[in-house]
Amino acid sequence: MRALNVSEPWGLDQLKVVEAPDPKPGPGEVLVRMRAVSLNYRDLLMVGGIYGRGPAMGGPIVPFSDGCGIVEQVGAGVTRFAVGDRVATLFFQGWISGPPTLEKVSTALGYPIPGAGRELGVFSQEGLSKVPDFLTDQQVATLPCAALTAWRGLFEDARTQPGETVVLQGTGGVSIFGLQFAHAAGLKTIITSSSDEKLERAKGLGADTLVNYRTEPEWAKPVRAATGGVGADVILEVGGAGTIEQSMRAIRIGGHIAIIGVVAGAGNPFNPASLIGNSAKLQGLSVGSREMFEAMCRAIDQHRIQPVVDKVFPWTEARAAFQAMQGGEHFGKIVLEF
CATH class of the missing domain: 3.40.50.720 (NAD(P)-binding Rossmann-like Domain)
Known part of the structure; x- marks a missing residue:
């Protein structure tokens, strides 16, 4: 498979498409083929090496927390999903419900956990959620963070x-x-x-x-x-x-x-x-739990709210998408499509 990587010395020029082995799901894990990811300002800071813990992140990292994909394979013991399900990645993989804690908010995609900017990703079944059927893949990819x-x-x-x-x-x-x-x-x-x-x-x-x-x-x-x-x-x-x-x-x-x-x-x-x-x-505040995400999706479904996708780029042109974000050109969300 191919994946986006960025590492020191950081910056958009360090954002590259690399070859990586196809991952396999272990017990409780799900293999997802990504269909779309969306950009957040956090991603721009992360690629620039100035997000949170900054250059101490080392590298390389796989960016992006927000993605939509299709389940291709499930590991032993998976009960939340079946092959063919369409899912969204959750920003915090380990914040299921209740108030935030250090342990829960230390499970963010992109860093410290490899993110959704790759053709195939393995995620915990707890870190994914089903999404409203009426939304497009691009629209689903805008939901997890913003x-x-x-x-x-x-x-x-x-x-x-x-x-x-x-x-x-x-x-x-x-x-x-x-x-x-x-x-x-x-x-x-x-x-x-x-x-x-x-x-x-x-x-x-x-x-x-x-x-x-x-x-x-x-x-x-x-x-x-x-x-x-x-x-x-x-x-x-x-x-x-x-x-x-x-x-x-x-x-x-x-x-x-x-x-x-x-x-x-x-x-x-x-x-x-x-x-x-x-x-x-x-x-x-920093995003929210899976319980909050699923409540939000019920409201989106009931009111038929259409997320605003302003610009779409091929995922291999992530650098150009970030440049559009830097220029403040967008209204709503910028999406990368696989």
Whole structure:
């Protein structure tokens, strides 16, 4: 089989297609022929050697956590799947249910466990899930990280209710899934972007209020205006240091800010004083459990939510796909197809 590998000194130029032996499933394991994988910002950081533990990862690693494939073979004792089943890889292979623990979140695909960027992959049967039949392979591949992160931020941690207001930052994967989920759940939605064209596309997906943060850099003001001065109930914070100050000004008293990403910059301190007066909460989150994933899939199936796949590349052209991500060209998700 062929697989994607990246190793020191890291960077897109080190991303290569290599030959590797065909894997065989052991007891409790499943052999999956991959059909599609999707890109997350985490993958870009990982290929660059600056994700989490960074260059200490050594190498080589097989990137990508999010994939869709078909079961080709099952090992002894497998009961969750049969040959021919279509499955999604789960971001955390060992987080089945309950709250996160160090042991559970140390089982992420891509690192430390070899990821889905290969023609054939062996996975624990516990680290896979069946998926809605109506979705395409490309759409299924978008679910494990971005979709589940948005789902958890809205409904597992914040526990939003119909009629509440959520702010989505930008038009990347997490934010567009958040918009779709919020709209289906009867929430009021405010979305930000630097592109009027992307904002119009978001309006077509149910966005109620559009804010161009390039023309309105203090976007907390239009958020407050749209909520009658009260502020948003929930904000999916994907920007990091580049946006957190505005989020703190835009959140209502007792509101919930889900800290998800750092695409607008990281490392700068912020002044937490505004949180003291309004009792708002900041909660970091990293994807979710298999139990959460399966609840999300039931909602996707019931509401017939169509994940937005914006760009598709052959999997051997992963470098070009990452360059598209770096350029911020996408609306929704970028997918690699096998």
